[in-house]
Amino acid sequence: MTVEQQPQGSGQGPQIIYVERPRQEWSGMAITSFVLGLIWFWGLGSLIAVILGHTAADECKSGGRRGDGLRLWGLGLGYAGMALTALVVIGLATSAHQSSTYTTPSYGSSYSSSYSSGSGYYGSSSSNY
Numbered sequence: 001m002t003v004e005q006q007p008q009g010s011g012q013g014p015q016i017i018y019v020e021r022p023r024q025e026w027s028g029m030a031i032t033s034f035v036l037g038l039i040w041f042w043g044l045g046s047l048i049a050v051i052l053g054h055t056a057a058d059e060c061k062s063g064g065r066r067g068d069g070l071r072l073w074g075l076g077l078g079y080a081g082m083a084l085t086a087l088v089v090i091g092l093a094t095s096a097h098q099s100s101t102y103t104t105p106s107y108g109s110s111y112s113s114s115y116s117s118g119s120g121y122y123g124s125s126s127s128n129y
Helices: 028-039 041-061 068-101 109-117
Strands: 002-005 016-019
Touching: 028 041, 028 068, 041 068
Parallel strands: none
Antiparallel strands: 002 016
């Protein structure tokens, strides 16, 4: 609020008039950038949060709208989410590559033939009790 004083020509003393400034509106892009940075959506939300955060910079600075802090948080969370997405993709690609190159050991034909004939670890299958 600003205070304006009237001249004292009326004999009543100084009159104080309060004038309200118009309220600044919030930047919708800054709010959306922050929310999408929190939600993440497997990287898609992070990417949109970064784009909207950079777009909201012009709106907050030149347009006189509020939300510069939310915009910065949205940018930070968006970049962190994109880095997390890159790590997850690299981890999944590495684990998929390792599982495709892993070979199971084979025990050979001697193990399967001795098992099928009945003469395994405990001796012959015709034991007398």
